[in-house]
Amino acid sequence: MGAKLRERLVVIGGDAAGMSAASQARRMQPDLKITVFERGFYTSYGACGLPYYVEGLIKEIEDLVARTPEVFRQKYDIDARVFHEVENIDLNRRAIRVRNIKENKTFWEEFDKLLIATGASPIRPKLPGIDAQGIFSLSILPDGLAIRQAVQEKSTHRAVIVGGGYVGLEMAEALLARGLEVSLVELLPQVMSTLDEDMAELIAHTLREMGVTLYLGEGVERFEASGNRVSGVKTSKRLLPADLVILGIGIRPNIALAKEAGIPLGETGAIAVDNHMRTHVPGVWAAGDCVECTHLVSGRKVFIALGTVANKQGRVAGINLGGGDAQFPGVVGTAIAKVGETEVARTGLSAREAETLRIDHVTAFVKARTRAKYYPGGGSAAVKVVAEKNTSRFLGGQIIGPPGAGKRIDIFATALHAGMKVPEMLYLDLAYAPPVSPVWDPVLIVLRQVAGKL
Amino acid sequence: MGAKLRERLVVIGGDAAGMSAASQARRMQPDLKITVFERGFYTSYGACGLPYYVEGLIKEIEDLVARTPEVFRQKYDIDARVFHEVENIDLNRRAIRVRNIKENKTFWEEFDKLLIATGASPIRPKLPGIDAQGIFSLSILPDGLAIRQAVQEKSTHRAVIVGGGYVGLEMAEALLARGLEVSLVELLPQVMSTLDEDMAELIAHTLREMGVTLYLGEGVERFEASGNRVSGVKTSKRLLPADLVILGIGIRPNIALAKEAGIPLGETGAIAVDNHMRTHVPGVWAAGDCVECTHLVSGRKVFIALGTVANKQGRVAGINLGGGDAQFPGVVGTAIAKVGETEVARTGLSAREAETLRIDHVTAFVKARTRAKYYPGGGSAAVKVVAEKNTSRFLGGQIIGPPGAGKRIDIFATALHAGMKVPEMLYLDLAYAPPVSPVWDPVLIVLRQVAGKL
Numbered sequence: 044m045g046a047k048l049r050e051r052l053v054v055i056g057g058d059a060a061g062m063s064a065a066s067q068a069r070r071m072q073p074d075l076k077i078t079v080f081e082r083g084f085y086t087s088y089g090a091c092g093l094p095y096y097v098e099g100l101i102k103e104i105e106d107l108v109a110r111t112p113e114v115f116r117q118k119y120d121i122d123a124r125v126f127h128e129v130e131n132i133d134l135n136r137r138a139i140r141v142r143n144i145k146e147n148k149t150f151w152e153e154f155d156k157l158l159i160a161t162g163a164s165p166i167r168p169k170l171p172g173i174d175a176q177g178i179f180s181l182s183i184l185p186d187g188l189a190i191r192q193a194v195q196e197k198s199t200h201r202a203v204i205v206g207g208g209y210v211g212l213e214m215a216e217a218l219l220a221r222g223l224e225v226s227l228v229e230l231l232p233q234v235m236s237t238l239d240e241d242m243a244e245l246i247a248h249t250l251r252e253m254g255v256t257l258y259l260g261e262g263v264e265r266f267e268a269s270g271n272r273v274s275g276v277k278t279s280k281r282l283l284p285a286d287l288v289i290l291g292i293g294i295r296p297n298i299a300l301a302k303e304a305g306i307p308l309g310e311t312g313a314i315a316v317d318n319h320m321r322t323h324v325p326g327v328w329a330a331g332d333c334v335e336c337t338h339l340v341s342g343r344k345v346f347i348a349l350g351t352v353a354n355k356q357g358r359v360a361g362i363n364l365g366g367g368d369a370q371f372p373g374v375v376g377t378a379i380a381k382v383g384e385t386e387v388a389r390t391g392l393s394a395r396e397a398e399t400l401r402i403d404h405v406t407a408f409v410k411a412r413t414r415a416k417y418y419p420g421g422g423s424a425a426v427k428v429v430a431e432k433n434t435s436r437f438l439g440g441q442i443i444g445p446p447g448a449g450k451r452i453d454i455f456a457t458a459l460h461a462g463m464k465v466p467e468m469l470y471l472d473l474a475y476a477p478p479v480s481p482v483w484d485p486v487l488i489v490l491r492q493v494a495g496k497l
Numbered sequence: 498m499g500a501k502l503r504e505r506l507v508v509i510g511g512d513a514a515g516m517s518a519a520s521q522a523r524r525m526q527p528d529l530k531i532t533v534f535e536r537g538f539y540t541s542y543g544a545c546g547l548p549y550y551v552e553g554l555i556k557e558i559e560d561l562v563a564r565t566p567e568v569f570r571q572k573y574d575i576d577a578r579v580f581h582e583v584e585n586i587d588l589n590r591r592a593i594r595v596r597n598i599k600e601n602k603t604f605w606e607e608f609d610k611l612l613i614a615t616g617a618s619p620i621r622p623k624l625p626g627i628d629a630q631g632i633f634s635l636s637i638l639p640d641g642l643a644i645r646q647a648v649q650e651k652s653t654h655r656a657v658i659v660g661g662g663y664v665g666l667e668m669a670e671a672l673l674a675r676g677l678e679v680s681l682v683e684l685l686p687q688v689m690s691t692l693d694e695d696m697a698e699l700i701a702h703t704l705r706e707m708g709v710t711l712y713l714g715e716g717v718e719r720f721e722a723s724g725n726r727v728s729g730v731k732t733s734k735r736l737l738p739a740d741l742v743i744l745g746i747g748i749r750p751n752i753a754l755a756k757e758a759g760i761p762l763g764e765t766g767a768i769a770v771d772n773h774m775r776t777h778v779p780g781v782w783a784a785g786d787c788v789e790c791t792h793l794v795s796g797r798k799v800f801i802a803l804g805t806v807a808n809k810q811g812r813v814a815g816i817n818l819g820g821g822d823a824q825f826p827g828v829v830g831t832a833i834a835k836v837g838e839t840e841v842a843r844t845g846l847s848a849r850e851a852e853t854l855r856i857d858h859v860t861a862f863v864k865a866r867t868r869a870k871y872y873p874g875g876g877s878a879a880v881k882v883v884a885e886k887n888t889s890r891f892l893g894g895q896i897i898g899p900p901g902a903g904k905r906i907d908i909f910a911t912a913l914h915a916g917m918k919v920p921e922m923l924y925l926d927l928a929y930a931p932p933v934s935p936v937w938d939p940v941l942i943v944l945r946q947v948a949g950k951l
């Protein structure tokens with residue numbers, strides 16, 4: 044008599060990967076019962092937009108929310124419950140224990156299929172004074188709200204950013220735009236550790252020209268506080284006064300739930316998945332910032348937490364959860380950031396990474412115009428490429444230049460996906476018109492330089 | 498006793514292909530005696546910049562000249578002689594007859610190796626009235642000088658552009674900026690015949706919004722003149738008053754010299770060359786707008802006269818002429834133009850071309866944002882792709898959108914060079930940051946649409 048029971052998909056985490064997967068699974072399978080538990084207040088938000096919210100370019104925090112729980116409920120028939128934290132995964136019972144944070148009640152929710160999309164969290168170093176007010180990470184929307192509020196306080200004049208990665212650089216721009224004095228402290232001797240030193244030095248120069256004071260090769264030892272409010276950052280070399288501190292020293296995958304449940308982690312410490320986004324436990328998938336993936340150039344497993352990757356993995360997981368067959372091939376390590384009027388982008392292996400992997404390689408570096416010399420505007424882009432010595436395989440590229448320069452990295456990324464060799468790339472039929480490119484695109488100029496060394 | 502005679506390279510034509518080849522040959526072989534004959538006044542000029550010179554964005558015509566004959570002489574030891582027209586190639590004597598235009602004298606010049614880089618000339622239809630003053634083509638620098646002068650005359654108010662290709666569109670923008678009333682007449686029912694109809698309609702809309710009056714599907718029958726000055730363009734449907742006419746109806750390769758000498762032409766009517774830029778006659782090379790080349794997607798020979806291709810071919814010819822070994826692989830049909838604030842780009846095969854080639858294909862079309870939805874600026878790009886039905890091979894793409902949209906065509910061009918299939922392209926690791934791209938780049942969105950039809 045009874046109707047056939049609906050298959051139950053439960054998703055832990057309501058951001059990019061989780062909600063992409065849920066909506067994709069819904070498109071594939073109208074009958075699936077889909078429930079998403081998100082411990083925060085927002086679903087499907089664009090954390091990458093937070094620096095621009097702090098800067099004021101984006102007016103309302105809600106503008107960063109792609110879709111609300113209500114939209115998921117009404118349009119996709121997805122039961123997305125915010126303020127619900129998952130505390131335990133019981134693989135034997137095929138159920139998770141969930142805490143309704145507002146009502147402080149827990150309950151068990153059964154699943155037939157489970158997707159873990161718990162994301163990653165910013166690293167907060169256990170240094171003296173770390174708990175003082177005014178020390179922020181930048182990961183979820185409430186971080187953005189709190190920082191913007193702090194920035195607008197009259198007593199906030201001096202900001203110290205700890206960490207010279209993408210978050211640090213984007214926040215430097217945002218805080219300068221807000222009229223703050225901005226210092227940036229980085230433990231390594233360069234900013235942007237995913238770039239080679241020579242390229243990083245160009246970005247350091249850009250930052251200094253924008254007005255950021257850089258302290259490279261300095262570790263933070265403790266935070267000073269006045270009352271319970273941060274007042275300074277003590278580095279290995281000096282004490283920097285600070286009314287506001289931004290931490291941008293990296294993130295860690297949120298794997299506690301998976302680990303406790305016995306779901307295997309990979310060599311990077313993130314959850315191990317295959318190219319269908321299946322974990323090693325039948326019926327359990329994982330996607331987004333909590334998993335590791337394959338770097339297509341090195342062949343190694345890497346932990347790369349980026350919104351674009353999380354969305355792709357979520358889509359793949361969703362198709363498979365919905366009964367389809369999709370594969371996530373892996374990444375080539377592409378990233379881009381805007382710093383003032385400068386774009387910085389990278390993909391594949393840097394020379395340093397090639398060195399670490401003991402790949403015999405050559406590099407080339409050029410500065411070349413992004414438009415025809417005679418066409419107004421544009422400017423000079425610095426482009427560096429890396430190629431393997433014996434095979435001539437293209438390994439990676441880095442670009443720093445004016446608006447429009449950075450997205451040229453996609454040419455390199457596409458070539459890496461295709462496994463192209465440098466000689467195959469020398470005469471790529473790239474688009475040319477004076478307002479957008481010189482006859483020899485900088486990308487082609489640097490490629491022929493590197494070809495000369497192979 | 499006598500020193501070894503220097504090998505003599507003679508180049509006919511001193512623009513992109515000829516001068517690229519000459520300077521490349523020089524880099525390879527310091528001993529080579531290199532002589533270039535150019536019938537015009539300028540060497541190595543950027544004809545692609547002429548619309549912007551007419552517009553006034555570029556102040557002096559000399560700004561378009563990359564290198565003067567003096568630079569070639571002094572820096573490269575290349576004897577570049579302007580106002581020297583080659584009248585005859587005698588393959589038996591291994592010599593060319595040259596006319597010194599200024600002195601009206603002819604002489605014979607012997608060569609060991611010859612490079613034909615005679616370029617192409619705009620088509621001037623033999624219609625009644627074509628010789629009236631005020632009817633211009635746009636090909637060499639003096640054309641630009643004459644048009645700019647005409648534009649600045651007080652009596653010039655109404656311009657008619659004949660031909661809706663790249664030249665026509667770029668000139669429409671330039672003449673509008675100069676305050677003229679601009680009409681554009683095109684024989685075909687669409688502008689930009691290298692685009693599919695649906696995409697061309699978007700550009701037509703852009704042109705109309707800019708203030709260009711379009712007359713599509715109308716052939717020009719004759720030109721009216723008042724005195725010996727053009728006063729109107731008579732089409733199959735109407736008489737358009739005109740103080741200035743720009744012809745942009747295509748170009749033909751300058752092959753008369755080669756043909757008379759018995760150097761074989763190809764199926765397109767341009768000079769036939771192999772991938773080393775050798776003609777079928779030993780010791781004779783050809784490069785640039787006067788040759789045909791291989792379309793890597795269709796496998797067919799095509800006549801594509803573009804500065805970027807001419808430079809590449811010139812470089813390849815120069816390396817080989819200098820004793821090296823370089824190959825020009827061919828083109829994938831990439832082109833781009835800026836029309837006002839809109840970029841239009843294409844590569845590979847359009848749906849129409851796939852149809853003509855009887856390739857069983859599918860297409861997809863999307864409009865998608867070029868930046869994160871919440872990030873200010875950016876806009877919507879229209880992207881169309883074509884893929885082969887049975888093999889899933891990616892065949893081509895077309896993009897129309899705001900600044901930054903057009904150069905995304907390079908992703909497609911790179912994929913075409915690599916022979917990628919659509920499933921390999923679905924999760925390309927393209928660069929994402931809110932100011933330059935949404936998490937799903939328009940390129941990826943349209944690819945997954947087309948994948949759904951394969």
